[in-house]
Amino acid sequence: MSYLFPTYARWEVEPVSAEGTYLTDINGITYLDYTSGIGVCNLGHQPKVIKEAVSKQLDHFWHVSNLFTIGQQEKAAQLLATAAGLEAVFFANSGAEANEAAIKLARKATGKTKIITFEKSFHGRTFATMAATGQDKIKLGYGPMLEKFVYVPFNNIDALKNEMDTDVAAIMLEVIQGEGGIHVGEQAFLQEVEELCKEYGSLLIIDEIQTGIGRTAKPFAFQHFDLTPDIVTVAKGLGSGLPIGAVIGKESLKVHFGPGSHGSTFGGNPVSISAAIATMEIIFNEIFLQEVLIKGEYLVSQLTKKLQNHESVKDIRGLGLMIGIEFDQPVQGLLQELRNEGFLALSAGENVLRLLPPLTTSISEIDKCVEIMKHTIEKTSKAAV
Incomplete structure (x- = not known):
């Protein structure tokens, strides 16, 4: 029994540690965290x-x-x-x-x-x-x-x-x-x-x-x-x-x-x-913000390149490192599959997957994010057929 009011649809992930762009749960599974605590940990975990x-x-x-x-x-x-x-x-x-x-x-x-x-x-x-x-x-x-x-x-x-x-x-x-x-x-x-x-x-x-x-x-x-x-x-x-x-x-x-x-x-x-x-x-440093701009543009360009041929993807939009990917169906199932693949993302409404990575995320982490998403969307699309 939980003594908490059930106001949140909680994931089956219980964190025990987090650093930078990564979060590790009670089962020893490490996730690439592109939620940033819902846009809170802009400098990553434990800066x-x-x-x-x-x-x-x-x-x-x-x-x-x-x-x-x-x-x-x-x-x-x-x-x-x-x-x-x-x-x-x-x-x-x-x-x-x-x-x-x-x-x-x-x-x-x-x-x-x-x-x-x-x-x-x-x-x-x-x-x-x-x-x-x-x-x-x-x-x-x-x-x-x-x-x-x-x-x-x-x-x-x-x-x-x-x-x-x-x-x-x-x-x-x-x-x-x-x-x-x-x-x-x-x-x-x-x-x-x-x-x-x-x-x-x-x-x-x-x-x-x-x-x-x-x-x-x-x-x-x-x-x-x-x-x-x-x-x-x-x-x-x-x-x-x-x-x-x-x-x-x-x-x-x-x-x-x-x-x-x-x-x-x-x-x-x-x-x-x-x-x-x-x-x-x-x-609030111009060099830091310029790097955020570059990483945001890179993330959108890679998502567009890798996902544009998937019929379920309707739109990719956002600014900086606040990105929404709109699908033709609810995204909760996809988010669960992404967690199974070691990647954490959010929803924004019923059909939009939301990415809010730490502003400190690296290009290699962005590449990892895109590859996980591409692989998972392809896998879930095949499973639905």
Whole structure:
């Protein structure tokens, strides 16, 4: 009997150790891990520099509360804000908390209540972020949602224009929809979204929970599209596995998040902050990000070359090292077969296989990934005949 609520469809893999791009389970089986803890371990498992930073902080103090001035928080906030081209940061513990705070901030700053998000989006599982999510399956069984959220098709500017009015506090979006199937925003669409926000006095919130911290070969994915958001949320890759999230905003928003307006007991925990600083100092480096770009392009080119003749493969899409492979059928069976072959990947919706390798993965590991996938798809295709 398990004493855990069965909220996850857990794999039959119990890790005992992990290092770099590899994970070893209780049975001694070693896997090439292209999940990165669902886009969290961007520097791989147990990166030495992060471990050293965390160990150093553990020797000082673990927690004191946000009533104290914590110099490391200021350093982390400066790194984040500078990378995003913004000026103010609030630290939380997760992506859902960061998005929750962003929703509160947008409503408070504008005095408006309506927020537009997009079909197939995913913003979290708290009540506000669940309401913001454009997927009905996330909301089943929980009763009435928080009001004033409206959902429109992604990349459809006419549908968005039909919903815009003077009561819109914010438009909230992922520039690449992660959980919804790795759908990339079109540049013309995204830029027109920003213009609509300016026209109606609404804020532009960009959810970078999965796409941020180098995942797409820039510090933040919105930077591929020449956007200037009012609020950016980030989490997953920020702490290299330690729990941390953040809201990044414009200087003008500081007045709306004054003392008593929002808070978090553990937000900006010194241990997580130490991991975040060390992570950003590595990833927010132009040479490092250029290598991510090269590896991402190589991965897509090899997948396209090796898989394009398989009838079951409908599309290969993504940006940087955030790749989705769409099939003509559900991918859960394929994911199980890949695990049997020593390879870990994810789904993104029912028919999309998602690859989120560590940003530190090597070309030889990419080649190994592609060969395993090619072999496994061929084997499962033959078995289905």
